[in-house]
Amino acid sequence: LRLGILASGRGSNLQAIMDACQNGFIPGEVIIVISDKPGAFALERAKQAGIPVHCLEPKSFDSKELYEGAIADLLAGSEVELVCLAGYMRLVGSTLLEAFQGRIMNIHPALLPSFPGLHGQRDALEYGVKLSGCTVHFVDEGIDTGPIILQAAVPVLDDDTEETLASRILEQEHLLYPQAIKLFAQGRIKVQGRRVKVKAQE
Ligand code: GRF
Numbered sequence: 210l211r212l213g214i215l216a217s218g219r220g221s222n223l224q225a226i227m228d229a230c231q232n233g234f235i236p237g238e239v240i241i242v243i244s245d246k247p248g249a250f251a252l253e254r255a256k257q258a259g260i261p262v263h264c265l266e267p268k269s270f271d272s273k274e275l276y277e278g279a280i281a282d283l284l285a286g287s288e289v290e291l292v293c294l295a296g297y298m299r300l301v302g303s304t305l306l307e308a309f310q311g312r313i314m315n316i317h318p319a320l321l322p323s324f325p326g327l328h329g330q331r332d333a334l335e336y337g338v339k340l341s342g343c344t345v346h347f348v349d350e351g352i353d354t355g356p357i358i359l360q361a362a363v364p365v366l367d368d369d370t371e372e373t374l375a376s377r378i379l380e381q382e383h384l385l386y387p388q389a390i391k392l393f394a395q396g397r398i399k400v401q402g403r404r405v406k407v408k409a410q411e
Contacts, residue, residue: 212237212291214255215292217299223255243264244265318382341363342360358398
C-alpha cells in the first residue's frame, strides 16, 4: 500500500507508521510526507528514513482550494493510495476530500465522539472521565466526525496531568494507527454508513 502522510509537528505517529512499514507489520510503504509547517520535526524524521518530503505553506497560496489542490497533485503524482493525517493541524477541505474520497484517515487523542478538536486530552481530564484513549477514523468534512475504524482505551488516573495522560494515550496511538493502516492494506475495512466493519482474515 502506498502511503502519503500529512504532519504538522513532532511526527511520533509518522515514526510509528514508518517503523511498522519497515518491519513488515504494515504491508506498505510511506512514499511521501507533506507538512504545512517548515520547522516540523516530522520532516526530519522522514528525511532520516530517506522518504521524500515537501513543505507547503497555506499562506503561499491564494486559497484553500489551491493549497489543497497542490497537496492532492503531489499525493496523486506519487500514486498514493491512502492518506494518513498524523498530527496535521488543519481541517481538511473539500478539494482534498474529493480527491481522496474514503481514503483519508486521522488519529485523535480521545474516545470520539467525546472531546473532538485540538485539546482532546485536556478536555477529557477537565470533564472528569475515568477512561479516555484514542480513535482512528476516516476523515469527513467535520472536526473529528468521520466513521470510526479502531479505538483503544486507557485509564485516567487521579494524579494525571494533561502531559501524563497525553503520554499514556500516545503509547496506544503508536500501536493503533499501524493496526488500522494494516487492516486497510489488507482490504479488510468495510464502511456501511457510519459503521466500519472489519472483515475476518482470509
Ligand atoms: C497526536 O496526539 C495525535 O493524536 C494528534 O496530534 C498528535 C500528533 O503527535 N492528532 P505526533 O506529531 O504524531 O507526535
